[in-house]
Amino acid sequence: MTLLSNHLILCGHGWLGSHISRQASQSLRLSATTRASEKAKSLRAKGINAFVFTLGDDPAPLTEIADEATLVLNIPAGRRQQDLSAYQQHMCELIDTLADTALSHLIFTSTTSVYGDTTSSIVTEDTPPAPDTTSAHANAVIEAHLQRKMPKRYSILRLAGLTGPDRHPVHMLAGKSLDKGNKKINLIHSTDVVAAINVLIRKGPMNRVLHLSCTQHPKRGEYYTACAEKLLLPAPTFSGTDAPATGKEVDASLSLALLGLELKVPDPFNMC
Numbered sequence: 001m002t003l004l005s006n007h008l009i010l011c012g013h014g015w016l017g018s019h020i021s022r023q024a025s026q027s028l029r030l031s032a033t034t035r036a037s038e039k040a041k042s043l044r045a046k047g048i049n050a051f052v053f054t055l056g057d058d059p060a061p062l063t064e065i066a067d068e069a070t071l072v073l074n075i076p077a078g079r080r081q082q083d084l085s086a087y088q089q090h091m092c093e094l095i096d097t098l099a100d101t102a103l104s105h106l107i108f109t110s111t112t113s114v115y116g117d118t119t120s121s122i123v124t125e126d127t128p129p130a131p132d133t134t135s136a137h138a139n140a141v142i143e144a145h146l147q148r149k150m151p152k153r154y155s156i157l158r159l160a161g162l163t164g165p166d167r168h169p170v171h172m173l174a175g176k177s178l179d180k181g182n183k184k185i186n187l188i189h190s191t192d193v194v195a196a197i198n199v200l201i202r203k204g205p206m207n208r209v210l211h212l213s214c215t216q217h218p219k220r221g222e223y224y225t226a227c228a229e230k231l232l233l234p235a236p237t238f239s240g241t242d243a244p245a246t247g248k249e250v251d252a253s254l255s256l257a258l259l260g261l262e263l264k265v266p267d268p269f270n271m272c
Contacts, residue, residue: 007031008201009065011094012075013043013050016109019164019190020072020197021048028201031065055090059097067102070201074109077135084138091138092145099149105205106150107197110158112186112213112250114140120246125158125209125254143209155206157196160213160250163271164190170224170272174233181221181238183247188212189265199259206258213250215266227272 006029010017013032021030021043033053034040043050051061055075062071075091077084098106115123116132131137146154161169167190196212221241228235256263265271 007065007069009033009062009069009071011053011062011071011073013039014074014076015164015167016162016190016193017072017074019194020074023194023198025198025201031069033062055087055094059094062094063097063101066098068104070105070107071098071103072107072109072197076109077138082134084134088138088141091142095142095146095149099153103150103153105153105155105200106146107155107157107200108143108146109193110139110143110156110209111136112158112160112211112248114143114158115248115250117247119248122249122251124251125211152207153205155200156209157193157200158209158211158250159193160186160188160211162190162193163187163268168227168231168272170227170231170233170236173224173236174228176236177239178236179239180247181241182219182243182245184217184245184249185220185223185268186213186217186248186250187268187271188214189263189271191265192261192263195261195264196255196259199261203259210255210258211250211252212255213252214268214271215252215263216268217245217249218268219245223268226269230272 006027008028008030010020010032013034024030031049032043034050035054037052040050040052077087113136114129114131115127116130129140131140143156193212219241221238225235
């Protein structure tokens with residue numbers, strides 16, 4: 001495999017961006033955006049060409065360095081916001097601007113929440129989106145816009161719930177009383193997300209939707225109780241755990257085959 005471009009731009013250097021930059025190939029020249037001037041200064045001290053950028057800002061600093069680069073568009077919608085019209089508009093406008101450059105490859109980190117929560121079937125990369133939250137709807141719109149504007153220069157990574165050495169949902173659930181204990185979980189470890197992005201940097205545009213999710217999907221009542229015990233946290237309590245398993249199951253087998261990847265953390269019980 002040959003490197004398509006040695007310039008990687010991380011548009012959004014948040015939690016996932018930090019993992020990507022730490023594990024990036026030393027042969028890559030890194031640029032990154034952040035909303036905080038102090039963080040930009042810290043990243044520059046590490047040899048990253050970092051600058052302050054917020055959605056809606058003049059994109060000139062990005063377009064000036066975009067030619068022949070790979071750009072990871074990793075600015076999440078944020079689940080707590082109810083009105084995402086401005087976010088959606090600014091993301092689509094940024095894609096419009098980047099489409100007019102000689103950018104080689106745009107990787108958009110989307111989410112498997114675009115399938116909604118009403119299905120209890122296996123979802124594949126060809127399953128039509130059915131978003132039922134504002135953030136999922138915004139991601140579905142942005143995906144479609146990217147496919148229209150850059151049909152030969154994109155890859156869309158629909159990520160399951162993110163976990164990593166410094167992040168796991170059980171920390172937010174510890175000690176709580178919750179329902180739907182029989183709902184299946186779909187998670188992915190940061191190690192495997194970074195591995196997939198590194199493959200995409202080398203391979204270039206896939207011009208399709210790709211999935212990243214664990215290969216096992218236990219009930220959340222069983223899973224988060226076990227994780228809390230493992231991490232010595234107050235156990236959450238769930239109703240309905242004994243009912244038959246329900247909820248979507250994200251199948252990433254085709255994507256992993258296309259990427260030539262085998263998950264390093266396929267079992268979610270090894271994520272906590």
